[in-house]
């Protein structure tokens with residue numbers, strides 16, 4: 001049975017939320033750029049660095065503890081993505097993992113081949129493929145989005161994807177518009193022609209239960225620092241595709257997973273922290289999502305995401321209602337309260353007569369943290385004419401934000417812009 005979302009317990013799980021400055025609480029609305037870290041993550045990382053500080057693969061106690069972290073973290077990431085642990089690659093961040101795989105995948109590309117990128121994606125899921133394509137004489141084709149609906153022009157897929165398509169790269173949720181995309185549909189179109197499909201799940205991971213089997217992708221990546229964990233990323237690499245790739249690696253390194261695509265010594269502490277971040281969602285699943293405490297991790301995770309989505313939907317409705325009452329606001333994304341299932345709680349907007357950096361500064365002066373600019377979303381910001389110049393304000397909500405905080409940010413915006 002679902003309970004009311006335990007916002008007080010959730011907030012207590014994040015040590016940074018208790019911080020204040022001169023008696024003024026901090027308001028964290030910068031989640032799309034990076035979330036606060038759950039206390040269990042900090043503890044797990046500290047424990048790893050004290051109790052498991054050795055290279056893995058040895059027979060002595062600390063090494064065995066490091067090996068145990070690697071096994072558990074790969075299982076945890078597999079539960080998050082709904083894949084097998086030997087389909088998980090840990091890396092520094094999503095950008096560097098995509099560059100690594102762009103180098104490997106493009107070894108098979110020929111001049112005249114094609115790849116499909118989108119006008120909605122963060123540049124981490126554009127430039128690595130774009131630059132590899134330029135090196136190989138590969139043609140780049142673009143999936144556009146509709147500025148009225150903020151959704152992809154799925155009707156373009158048939159004409160974009162064909163026999164020469166080698167790769168299709170698409171984001172599951174936009175870090176600029178907030179739109180949740182039908183990535184399963186895009187990946188099915190790629191699969192139908194034998195193209196590799198890549199999904200950037202960096203912005204969806206904190207808000208959407210990911211299922212790589214349902215999506216049908218070959219590669220999917222998310223960064224743990226966007227979902228309450230440390231600076232690290234995990235990439236799903238489908239077993240079929242692994243067999244076709246030949247990684248560059250040092251000669252002593254083994255050919256088995258998880259080492260095969262992860263050169264050098266990994267951050268064991270980041271793996272421990274990533275697992276703890278995943279367990280945070282499972283904890284919510286048992287606390288309020290109705291999952292038994294001893295249910296499998298994936299079951300508890302799914303219950304956790306159900307609870308988070310329901311809670312964040314209420315916050316979105318509250319924020320959108322307040323934003324609509326402000327004078328001169330243009331929201332660059334879905335604003336219709338009936339379409340909240342099609343977006344994550346990331347709101348990018350412009351306010352007539354107010355430069356975005358000045359608004360962000362005025363909020364910072366009130367100890368409310370958010371970003372202004374275009375957030376590396378080069379393509380969508382270009383479509384909207386917002387890449388050059390002051391850009392837009394971005395307020396990101398997270399399941400650790402309270403309704404009172406949302407009221408607070410709305411009141412601050414009213415104070416700044418009038419109305």
Ligand SMILES: Cc1ncc(COP(=O)(O)O)c(C=O)c1O
Pocket residue numbers: 032033092093094095096122124125171173174175200202203223233
């Ligand atoms: C949608 C999206 N993709 C990729 C990235 C880049 O992630 P990383 O910093 O882990 O390379 C970001 C970062 O903001 C993002 O929002």
